[in-house]
Amino acid sequence: MKRSSANHNTHGASTTLSAGKHAGHNTAMFFRKFWVSLILTIPVVLYADVVEKIFKWSPASFPGSEYLPFVFGSIVFFYGGSVFLAGAGREIKGKLPGMMTLIGIAISAAYLWSVYAVFAGLEALFWELTTLITIMLLGHWLEMRAVSGAQGALQELSKLLPDTAEVIRSGKTESISLSALLEGDIVLVRPGTKIPADGEIIDGDSNVNESMITGESKPVSKKNGDRVIAGTINGDGALKIKVAAIGEKTFLAGVMRLVAEAQASKSQLQILSDKAALYLTIIAVIGGVVTLIAWLLAGAEVSFAVARLVAVLVVACPHALGLAVPLVASISTTKAAQNGFLVKQRLALEAARTVDMILFDKTGTLTRGEFGVIDIWTATGQSKDDVLVLAASLNALSEHPIAKAVVLKAKERGVSLKEPKKFEALKGRGVRGLVDDREIMVGGPALLEEINLKLPNDLAGQAQEAGEKGQTVIFVVKDRTLLGVLTLADIIRQESREAIKALEELGIRTSMITGDSEDVARWVSQELGIDKYFARVLPHQKSEKVKELQKRGLRVAMVGDGINDAPALTQADLGIAIGAGTNVAIESAGIILIRNDPRDIVKIVKLSRLTYTKMIQNLFWATGYNVVALPLAAGLLAFKGILLEPALAAVFMSVSTVVVALNAMLLRKQKL
Ligand code: ADP
Numbered sequence: 072m073k074r075s076s077a078n079h080n081t082h083g084a085s086t087t088l089s090a091g092k093h094a095g096h097n098t099a100m101f102f103r104k105f106w107v108s109l110i111l112t113i114p115v116v117l118y119a120d121v122v123e124k125i126f127k128w129s130p131a132s133f134p135g136s137e138y139l140p141f142v143f144g145s146i147v148f149f150y151g152g153s154v155f156l157a158g159a160g161r162e163i164k165g166k167l168p169g170m171m172t173l174i175g176i177a178i179s180a181a182y183l184w185s186v187y188a189v190f191a192g193l194e195a196l197f198w199e200l201t202t203l204i205t206i207m208l209l210g211h212w213l214e215m216r217a218v219s220g221a222q223g224a225l226q227e228l229s230k231l232l233p234d235t236a237e238v239i240r241s242g243k244t245e246s247i248s249l250s251a252l253l254e255g256d257i258v259l260v261r262p263g264t265k266i267p268a269d270g271e272i273i274d275g276d277s278n279v280n281e282s283m284i285t286g287e288s289k290p291v292s293k294k295n296g297d298r299v300i301a302g303t304i305n306g307d308g309a310l311k312i313k314v315a316a317i318g319e320k321t322f323l324a325g326v327m328r329l330v331a332e333a334q335a336s337k338s339q340l341q342i343l344s345d346k347a348a349l350y351l352t353i354i355a356v357i358g359g360v361v362t363l364i365a366w367l368l369a370g371a372e373v374s375f376a377v378a379r380l381v382a383v384l385v386v387a388c389p390h391a392l393g394l395a396v397p398l399v400a401s402i403s404t405t406k407a408a409q410n411g412f413l414v415k416q417r418l419a420l421e422a423a424r425t426v427d428m429i430l431f432d433k434t435g436t437l438t439r440g441e442f443g444v445i446d447i448w449t450a451t452g453q454s455k456d457d458v459l460v461l462a463a464s465l466n467a468l469s470e471h472p473i474a475k476a477v478v479l480k481a482k483e484r485g486v487s488l489k490e491p492k493k494f495e496a497l498k499g500r501g502v503r504g505l506v507d508d509r510e511i512m513v514g515g516p517a518l519l520e521e522i523n524l525k526l527p528n529d530l531a532g533q534a535q536e537a538g539e540k541g542q543t544v545i546f547v548v549k550d551r552t553l554l555g556v557l558t559l560a561d562i563i564r565q566e567s568r569e570a571i572k573a574l575e576e577l578g579i580r581t582s583m584i585t586g587d588s589e590d591v592a593r594w595v596s597q598e599l600g601i602d603k604y605f606a607r608v609l610p611h612q613k614s615e616k617v618k619e620l621q622k623r624g625l626r627v628a629m630v631g632d633g634i635n636d637a638p639a640l641t642q643a644d645l646g647i648a649i650g651a652g653t654n655v656a657i658e659s660a661g662i663i664l665i666r667n668d669p670r671d672i673v674k675i676v677k678l679s680r681l682t683y684t685k686m687i688q689n690l691f692w693a694t695g696y697n698v699v700a701l702p703l704a705a706g707l708l709a710f711k712g713i714l715l716e717p718a719l720a721a722v723f724m725s726v727s728t729v730v731v732a733l734n735a736m737l738l739r740k741q742k743l
């Protein structure tokens with residue numbers, strides 16, 4: 072199951088890349104056709120009059136030798152040229168004339184004229200025709216090799232999986248094919264072998280190399296109870312793993328799906344270059360015809376004029392242009408996955424390049440979102456446990472990290488919870504519900520403000536003190552009177568500080584946006600060295616804040632993990648979700664941080680900039696040569712004796728394509 076679906080994805084991605092160009096062709100066929108054409112071309116060139124003109128020498132003639140170029144030329148045209156003719160047919164049927172159409176017209180024109188010339192006793196173009204086809208075949212072969220090298224990265228991902236797994240069923244170990252593996256199976260992973268499925272270690276410890284998935288180069292030490300990912304490589308220990316996810320459900324399958332999706336989604340530059348390729352084709356056909364007619368009107372020989380037509384058509388081929396952007400895009404999405412982030416939308420990665428400001432959510436993003444309850448204070452006549460029971464009973468239904476901490480504390484103290492009714496999450500403020508038919512609310516300062524509840528002086532002072540130490544303070548309210556206060560502390564991610572510093576160095580401003588209190592926000596942003604913070608922001612205000620900044624002309628990225636961050640993630644020019652965050656956040660974002668490491672944002676920006684530079688370079692290489700070569704091919708400098716013969720035009724075109732492919736591949740080597 073897994074393998075076939077995985078391969079299917081890979082295939083889908085590669086067809087989108089080369090659709091309409093090499094559909095149905097394979098590398099080996101091009102190679103064979105190239106050799107046959109080359110061997111036949113040599114005698115054609117020797118018996119052509121160019122050799123005689125230049126070297127004042129010609130091979131011995133024999134009866135019928137004057138027909139040799141015609142016969143061999145015809146074989147090359149039909150055998151070698153057929154791929155181009157078929158391709159042209161496909162393009163025209165698909166109403167998307169492109170490179171194949173141009174080559175098709177060019178070789179057909181040269182061939183038809185030459186056949187006529189043979190019988191009319193005029194100058195034929197056989198040597199030009201055969202060299203052109205041979206070089207085109209070579210160029211295509213080189214290019215297909217380069218392209219498959221560039222696309223390989225995605226295929227590499229599917230190769231990460233082993234073919235078989237050793238499963239332990241009813242006490243016996245047997246080797247089965249991966250597709251026969253079931254969820255809940257226990258598999259044995261021997262030292263040095265690949266882990267076949269996502270799962271949990273139930274026996275053994277080892278170091279696992281996860282670099283192919285997370286980019287983390289050091290092996291990660293794993294023991295009982297730790298999770299492992301399919302496709303990673305086991306170190307020296309033997310592991311028994313309980314399979315949690317197979318096939319489509321594994322993390323790796325998810326990565327491949329996203330990579331394939333992102334490759335299918337077109338970038339702005341892609342759309343632009345597709346259009347440019349179509350226009351170039353149209354210009355080439357018109358330019359070719361104009362060139363032909365102009366030379367004929369100027370009284371040139373027909374064969375000379377046809378040769379100019381052929382050269383113009385060949386030189387104008389938008390071949391390199393068609394590859395310039397998709398190749399780079401394909402490499403950059405795979406590179407992203409290797410560096411700890413998944414690109415869901417191509418446009419998001421593109422936007423990262425020009426971002427002016429990054430807004431960070433606090434809880435769960437800059438901090439780990441792993442709270443611990445520090446203290447409980449009570450208002451008149453309550454016990455700490457009374458307060459805790461109410462807070463935990465309601466929060467048992469909440470997904471918020473604060474809620475988890477409160478429930479954990481209740482468990483630790485061994486108090487039993489009650490069944491709440493009419494539970495409701497007040498996003499960004501807290502929770503509300505009925506316990507024992509009395510209205511209970513648990514939440515932060517925004518909640519108190521909403522219900523107009525003032526803290527008694529002593530508690531207000533204590534709450535402020537806690538806030539100044541970076542502790543989050545929440546209040547438990549029963550029937551609109553305050554019962555007690557809980558203080559909680561979160562852990563700041565150490566990586567956050569480095570991330571902020573590196574982003575500032577790249578010239579990007581950072582701010583924090585949080586639903587938490589002013590005091591906590593100030594403390595955290597001082598700890599992290601963040602420019603600016605917005606505190607006590609309600610969920611809908613988060614996206615409004617983004618809008619407001621955008622109106623001031625800033626390009627804004629938002630980083631978040633929670634349900635309350637989702638609208639802002641969508642609104643931002645670039646939405647980045649923490650991988651461990653809620654599904655809603657992940658759905659709303661364009662890029663996901665697999666490792667939950669804010670430092671990877673720096674890599675996003677760098678990759679975005681690199682990708683853009685590469686694409687622009689490639690567009691330059693792909694089109695630049697046309698500008699120079701087109702007039703030469705048309706014969707504009709013929710009066711100075713400078714002419715671009717069709718075969719040389721083909722060399723130009725092929726070289727530019729190969730340069731584009733190789734340039735794209737250099738991106739792989741770059742460090743982020
Ligand atoms: P952030 O924007 O930093 O991610 P949230 O918007 O998720 O924070 O939460 C903002 C504030 O709302 C919290 O600091 C807390 O005061 C309050 N809050 C939210 N959910 C809960 C809950 N389940 N229990 C108690 N307080 C909550």
Ligand code: MG
Pocket residue numbers: 432433434435436631632633636
């Ligand atoms: Mg959050």
